[in-house]
Amino acid sequence: MSILVIGEHDNAALRPSTLNVVTAAKALGSDIDVLIAGSDCRGAADEAATIAGITRVLKADDAALLDGLAENMAPLVKSLAGNYSHVLAPATTYGKNLLPRAAAILDVQQISDISGIESEDTFVRPIYAGNAMATVRSNDALKLITVRTTSFEASEFGGGAPVEDISGGINAQLSTFAGEELTRSERPELTTADIIVSGGRGMQSSENFSMLETLADKLGAAVGASRAAVDAGYVPNDYQVGQTGKVVAPNVYIAVGISGAIQHLAGMKDSKIIVAINKDEEAPIFQVADYGWVADLFEAIPQLEATLGSNAS
Amino acid sequence: MKVLVPIKRVIDANIKVRVKADNSGVELNNVKMAMNPFCEIAVEEAIRMREAGTADEVIVVAVGPSQSQETLRTGLAMGADRAILIETDPIPEPLAIAKLLKAVAEKEDPGIIILGKQAIDGDNNQTGQMLAGLLNWSIGSFVSKLSVEGPTVKVTREVDGGLENIELVAPAVITVDLRLNEPRYASLPNIMKAKKKPLDTHTPEELGIDVSPRLEVLRVLEPPGRAAGIRVNSADELVEKLRNEAKVI
Numbered sequence: 001m002s003i004l005v006i007g008e009h010d011n012a013a014l015r016p017s018t019l020n021v022v023t024a025a026k027a028l029g030s031d032i033d034v035l036i037a038g039s040d041c042r043g044a045a046d047e048a049a050t051i052a053g054i055t056r057v058l059k060a061d062d063a064a065l066l067d068g069l070a071e072n073m074a075p076l077v078k079s080l081a082g083n084y085s086h087v088l089a090p091a092t093t094y095g096k097n098l099l100p101r102a103a104a105i106l107d108v109q110q111i112s113d114i115s116g117i118e119s120e121d122t123f124v125r126p127i128y129a130g131n132a133m134a135t136v137r138s139n140d141a142l143k144l145i146t147v148r149t150t151s152f153e154a155s156e157f158g159g160g161a162p163v164e165d166i167s168g169g170i171n172a173q174l175s176t177f178a179g180e181e182l183t184r185s186e187r188p189e190l191t192t193a194d195i196i197v198s199g200g201r202g203m204q205s206s207e208n209f210s211m212l213e214t215l216a217d218k219l220g221a222a223v224g225a226s227r228a229a230v231d232a233g234y235v236p237n238d239y240q241v242g243q244t245g246k247v248v249a250p251n252v253y254i255a256v257g258i259s260g261a262i263q264h265l266a267g268m269k270d271s272k273i274i275v276a277i278n279k280d281e282e283a284p285i286f287q288v289a290d291y292g293w294v295a296d297l298f299e300a301i302p303q304l305e306a307t308l309g310s311n312a313s
Numbered sequence: 314m315k316v317l318v319p320i321k322r323v324i325d326a327n328i329k330v331r332v333k334a335d336n337s338g339v340e341l342n343n344v345k346m347a348m349n350p351f352c353e354i355a356v357e358e359a360i361r362m363r364e365a366g367t368a369d370e371v372i373v374v375a376v377g378p379s380q381s382q383e384t385l386r387t388g389l390a391m392g393a394d395r396a397i398l399i400e401t402d403p404i405p406e407p408l409a410i411a412k413l414l415k416a417v418a419e420k421e422d423p424g425i426i427i428l429g430k431q432a433i434d435g436d437n438n439q440t441g442q443m444l445a446g447l448l449n450w451s452i453g454s455f456v457s458k459l460s461v462e463g464p465t466v467k468v469t470r471e472v473d474g475g476l477e478n479i480e481l482v483a484p485a486v487i488t489v490d491l492r493l494n495e496p497r498y499a500s501l502p503n504i505m506k507a508k509k510k511p512l513d514t515h516t517p518e519e520l521g522i523d524v525s526p527r528l529e530v531l532r533v534l535e536p537p538g539r540a541a542g543i544r545v546n547s548a549d550e551l552v553e554k555l556r557n558e559a560k561v562i
């Protein structure tokens with residue numbers, strides 16, 4: 001098996017999702033190339049080269065690849081795919097945008113968001129917001145797969161693979177990047193955080209949400225949210241956890257004022273420990289919580305902060 | 314300009330799905346079906362474009378069994394002008410759907426195709442991106458803001474880090490995210506009117522598309538359950554448990 005991992009990066013540095021995908025690749029075979037396609041992407045390529053257990057980094061450095069636009073990236077993936085049995089990308093917005101386009105022009109039925117690997121052609125993936133787990137076998141000769149990052153450990157660094165330059169520049173001239181509004185935060189990233197404090201409609205306002213941020217900072221945690229909290233404008237869209245937001249699996253997920261709709265559970269029920277703080281003791285979130293505290297959050301959160309503050313570990 | 318809106322009939326988002334006893338799939342018998350929520354947002358956006366004068370015709374398309382007509386009628390009742398059913402049973406995989414939609418697009422010549430970002434049954438999140446690839450059109454996926462300005466389609470996309478703005482050369486394929494708009498409900502008079510709007514039916518054979526599956530579903534299982542834990546009654550108790558029992562903080 002030869003596996004191509006499509007690395008996710010911002011040209012300067014690798015994104016952690018790549019490490020989880022490499023681990024999935026290792027379950028398929030030992031000949032693993034990581035593609036770093038971008039512009040001025042030496043930083044990301046050099047970092048990728050230090051992932052333990054990979055064979056090579058393929059670096060495609062071209063202005064057309066600067067922003068990772070799918071129209072320019074997909075032909076590159078197509079041109080490389082012939083050398084591989086599997087092409088893997090993270091099931092992040094980056095991978096979900098790119099890989100199906102590559103699959104279509106390769107005439108391959110992609111397998112989305114796998115959470116398990118049974119063999120080289122058989123994979124497990126959640127369907128219906130994780131209410132069912134499907135085991136599917138692919139009859140395509142080439143497999144294109146997006147990988148649920150939380151289902152695979154991050155690969156370690158410590159290797160020293162060679163970086164090979166490849167040509168890549170195809171500017172399809174179908175789209176142009178016109179800026180971004182990224183959420184800046186000093187806190188850990190949601191998808192890799194060990195602790196997440198997440199708020200729902202019960203928070204009532206963005207001002208109140210800052211209570212959770214204070215709590216999160218005490219715990220060194222990331223901050224997440226339900227769709228209702230995002231729709232109401234309390235927090236930016238990239239905080240959303242769930243079927244259609246981010247999938248997370250921290251050591252502890254503290255859900256505050258979140259009812260526990262299936263679409264929300266889809267994104268967090270693989271957390272090691274779930275804590276629920278909700279004033280409604282019937283809230284479905286309690287059915288999945290290891291520790292449930294029936295309380296008014298406006299009393300509970302300050303108390304929690306005080307307790308953490310008074311005997312900080 | 315025509316707008317094409319592919320829509321899918323799925324189990325209603327409020328229904329708790331059950332895995333079949335023989336593990337061949339999920340129970341679909343006597344289960345409430347509805348238009349995929351993301352497709353409702355796509356239909357709404359197309360209708361708003363027609364109301365604003367950027368579009369002059371909205372065509373809803375469904376690939377699926379004859380019951381998909383109900384979903385198409387819902388789209389017509391929301392305000393779409395006509396409907397196309399490509400009758401298949403079972404519903405094919407995203408690649409085959411994208412090929413069927415490409416055939417429809419080549420006939421209808423729309424200026425924009427708006428899809429949902431994801432169908433909430435298979436959670437595939439593929440069809441729009443695939444369709445754009447097959448047509449070699451631009452793609453704006455996971456869109457939360459959209460404006461058509463002459464030959465350019467400006468979109469804001471919801472990405473993992475926040476928001477991203479992209480300018481697309483028309484014709485373009487768009488897949489919509491939850492926050493693009495709030496879909497309308499169909500009024501009773503519009504539901505009545507929708508019954509008289511044109512609905513054409515085609516088959517994959519007529520369109521010359523092979524829809525045979527590439528994937529084989531070996532089994533469908535219940536996910537591992539999570540048992541409810543214990544109740545705590547104070548911050549002290551919670552912090553003590555997290556530190557000493559779970560050892561996670």
Ligand SMILES: Cc1cc2nc3c(=O)[nH]c(=O)nc-3n(C[C@H](O)[C@H](O)[C@H](O)COP(=O)(O)OP(=O)(O)OC[C@H]3O[C@@H](n4cnc5c(N)ncnc54)[C@H](O)[C@@H]3O)c2cc1C
Nearest residue numbers: 200201202226227228242243244245257259264279280297
């Ligand atoms: C297609 C589709 C996709 C979706 N995708 C997602 C997704 O990705 N992520 C997601 O989260 N949702 C998603 N949803 C929405 C989901 O169905 C729920 O509507 C949403 O998760 C509810 O958010 P919530 O729990 O914050 O709000 P609510 O359900 O309104 O719950 C608020 C909770 O706060 C509690 N509360 C209120 N005040 C207090 C207080 N003072 N103290 C303590 N507790 C309090 C209440 O008891 C209640 O349980 C999706 C829905 C659809 C149809």
Ligand SMILES: Nc1ncnc2c1ncn2[C@@H]1O[C@H](COP(=O)(O)O)[C@@H](O)[C@H]1O
Nearest residue numbers: 319320376428429431432437438439440
């Ligand atoms: N059977 C279908 N008929 C029409 N449109 C579909 C069908 N399946 C998927 N789509 C469209 O593709 C989007 C994404 O679906 P998916 O790729 O299955 O997650 C949906 O929101 C629809 O707009």
